[in-house]
Amino acid sequence: MTEPGRISRRPLPDRAGLTDPAPTTYDVVIGLEVHAQLLTRSKMFCGCPTTFGAAPNSQTCPVCQGMPGVLPVVNRKAVELAIRTALAFGCRVNPACRFARKHYYYPDMPKNYQISQYEEPLAEDGHLEIDIDGAPRTIGIQRLHLEEDVGKLVHEGSLETAQASLVDFNRSGVPLMETVSKPDLRSPEEAATYLKAFRSVLLFLGVCDGNMEEGSLRCDANVSLRPRGSTTLGTKVEIKNLNSFRNVQRALEFEVRRQAQALDAGERIRQETRLWDADRGYTRSMRSKEYAHDYRYFPEPDLVPLRIDPRWVDEIRAGLPELPRARRQRFVAQYGLPAYDADVLTQSRALGDYYEAVLREPAASAGADRPKIVSNWVMSELLRVLPGDDERAIETSPIPPHHLAGLLRLIDDGTISGRIAKDVFQKMFDSREDAPTIVGREGLTQVADATALGGIVDSVMAANPKAIEDFRRGKTAAKKSLFGQVMKATGGKANPMLVDRLLEDKLSKIQR
Amino acid sequence: MIDRNDVEHVARLTRLALTEEELERMREQLNSILAHLDTLRGVDTEGVEPTSHAVDIVNVMREDVVEPCLPQEAMLANAPDRSGELFRVPRIIEE
């Protein structure tokens, strides 16, 4: 968390190029603070594990409980993951940084101070490119720093009637990376888009699992309104508890309306922290007293400063993967995919990797449309059974890329029809077997024997004199009905192109 | 100079309930500490890098290795109040 005074007040970019005229006479100014739990095995300053879902208070020790006389020691991996993220956002990694104590009393924190960074954060001045209605926008990132997470409070009963709160300290001390955007976001929708793009970068980097439900990625927003065209910022309100993309957008939409109505009525906006109530769809004031933000930061005496070795930074930079936006653009340029496909396929690193792994497998016929065909299969079939933004689920897919490629080869060489292939896909998913095994065992090979099929076509035609008559009178739809009947008679296994050719052939003879 | 309001403010932030006598004593003590800082301010620090640490070392870090925790029961043993595996604390009024 940052002090309100620390958010930069530099002039905002002008509005040239922005398209959405807000329905009110106010400009919306939003900044997001994102907290991400880093994917380390142990905590930020002690060796306790970070596993989610363990028995309450089973993953703590004197260090993360702030017992007297203990000494915290910085987790090198956490620093590495934060530098990795900072570089991906083009931040300047400060050559020297240090930790600070942030004091406040709250039962989620037994030490009564949180170890965070204040005056000398790990990194500053980066940006994230996002696309708003197909147009690129650059959102500034003011700072990125490391801190420790706090424990989890559960209220006995509802918040209003609770007599007591229950505390689980497993989470306290888990490495947390806070990234503060500049107030560059201009609508609730932009804020949600920023958060999605942000999350996707973290997933690509492998620094955070991005699970908003479990709280490994959390978001607070600062929002203010100002008269259109004015450059002075309005009074800023902080909104907490935004635990999904949808809630970020809904909460901000509510808050923008609330502030606009207040301003319209000539009221002043109070600088305060408000809590989003997702069930009831509104934000309400947290009645914290005004001195609650007096955190009395001072340098953490138990931790020595960090002097970041530039060679370490270079090493981390060299290991950066291709980032979502670059990959999306490459998918469009290299494979000729529609922007929509590229968007879907790059929602996680694993999914993009999966797609390209299928493409690298040998194909029966390397047509120019193969990238799009593979994309269709991944989007409509694989993502029907697996969540595309879940790295683990995609990486451990019961249908590995070479199995999907094998299925597509069977379609290409005419062994099975596209329709049968969809059934085979489901069977492959259920059994983890490859396509040839299933097709062979279940006799799904399509009938591509002209003699055998010719006989079936003949008997279907003989059984449907009415359709033949209709065709003679010029009703071409009759051919479609006959086609359907042949397919039905073969249980969908007939080679559709061969059926079409045979029908065409036989019907043209009737006409003469 | 630190006045009584400052002492009351800091006491509230740290959740300390001070008696009248204690408030006055704290005010005097804090002022004498600040007076000492004034003495320190007189030292010539021209050309000396500011530091927040008395020891001249940097980059003390540990590898990301899991170590044994304190057993759950041991951790909960000191709880003034508990509910099963959880610490129980008075309701938070501020929220």
Ligand SMILES: [Zn+2]
């Ligand atoms: Zn610990």
